[in-house]
Amino acid sequence: MATIYYLIPDLHKKEFKLKDWLKSVLSGRGIAYFKNKVFRKHKPVGGIKVMYQHCMMLQELGYEAYPLIMGNYVGNFFGYDIELKYIKDVGYNLTEEDVIVATEFFPYEGVDFIGAKKVLFMQNWINIDKRLKKEDVNKSYIDIGYDYVMTCGSFCSEMVIKKMGIDATTITNGIDQQKFINKPEKRIPGRVLAMSRKNLADLEQITELVKRDKSDFDLKIVDGLTQAELIKEYQKADIFLVTGYPEGLPLPPLEAMNCGCVVIGFTGGGASEYMIHNETALVSEDGDCPDAAKHVKAILSDDKLKERLRAAGIIKAKSYTLANTKKMLHEFFVNITSKN
Structure with missing residues (x-):
């Protein structure tokens, strides 16, 4: 049976660079730069929340689905009770049945995996070309190594079609109607x-x-x-x-x-x-x-x-429910996991 891994990128990794720090010192922002890089706190990110939700819904549908932690950032600020996997334990050599789902914020992170089907999950259209390498700005996600593209909303799907000329499947975000309640x-x-x-x-x-x-x-x-x-x-x-x-x-x-x-x-x-x-x-x-x-x-x-x-x-x-998201997820993954 296929295992689906959602790659949780190391969004808040510390990248202290001496050259950048010296530039910030000259501009009067040295202390701010130092604090941001050395003492930066992990914060909730909506896109990561959605990835956790997807994994939980896929598990409810009978799939083996896990957040795969790629660094120090875990991002589970939402109390989700779900087993995590870590890249140091899973590695990059997967089977042809497995699926990895990578975010557009780190579009090359999924390309390194061998054997697995690759899905690019785009959650912000602004990154469609900004996060690509200079030599790849005229390429599509399919060109750089992905098999499928899914997005979180219709606007993003339209941008993928417009800018890259490839199809994208919309998995519309939903909210927990039992928790976000009008009082x-x-x-x-x-x-x-x-x-x-x-x-x-x-x-x-x-x-x-x-x-x-x-x-x-x-x-x-x-x-x-x-x-x-x-x-x-x-x-x-x-x-x-x-x-x-x-x-x-x-x-x-x-x-x-x-x-x-x-x-x-x-x-x-x-x-x-x-x-x-x-x-x-x-x-x-x-x-x-x-x-x-x-x-x-x-x-x-x-x-x-x-x-x-x-x-x-x-x-x-009220029309943006997790049940609708779950239905769309099932339709997407039952299609790609049934293909050889």
Whole structure:
């Protein structure tokens, strides 16, 4: 029987380089560089969360599926009870029945495996050429050694077809409908929740613009929370301000919607399939901070608009279930594992 390995890359490995440190010293950022490389803490990453979810669902479907830890970063901040495998124990020589799934962030990591079928799992379209070697920028994932490509959302699949001219299978992300729950009694009216992980400068600019008219702006910024902690913050928030871009199919806005937040901000491309302007969210062009600030002020001043978007957002988020993801996973893997 085939064994499926999802490669968990060493996202937060310490790469202290003397040359880069000296450059940072000259620019006045020496201490910041040193702290980032030597004392960098591991944090939750949405793409890794999805890979763990896939492994768990595949096991429920009867497959042998495991996260394969490629370095020091494990990334299980979500309390998933699943057996891990380590590259030092598994090695790179696998059978023709086995399958490895590598992320587009490290697209060459899967190519080193011998014998196994190779799947490139693209979770952010921006990496489609940025993460390829200079000599490979005009090649497709198939050209560099993969057999199949799957993505986390339709926007990413469209980009693969557009930029590489190859097919991609969409395995749409889902959320746990039993955990990300709307609890209106916990909501703090006017509370705006945001994450600082991406485009912090944009978040700061939007905040400054909103505060010019609303000095009592109630903004809470979070980062590195466990899933349980994050759910509590979603449930207390009235509005979720999204500043992440580019994105594949981001989970936080979807999770926030299901917890009853009104979502405002940027789609990063991938969230456009569920963040629909003036229907389920208020959407601005990526990086258009003045427009996003305008939308925040509008929502804080218009309860009728806010409740209409909240209700529509909850309905939309309900369609993104783990059951749907599981069904698509089964259809994909039963196809490729049945081929010789």
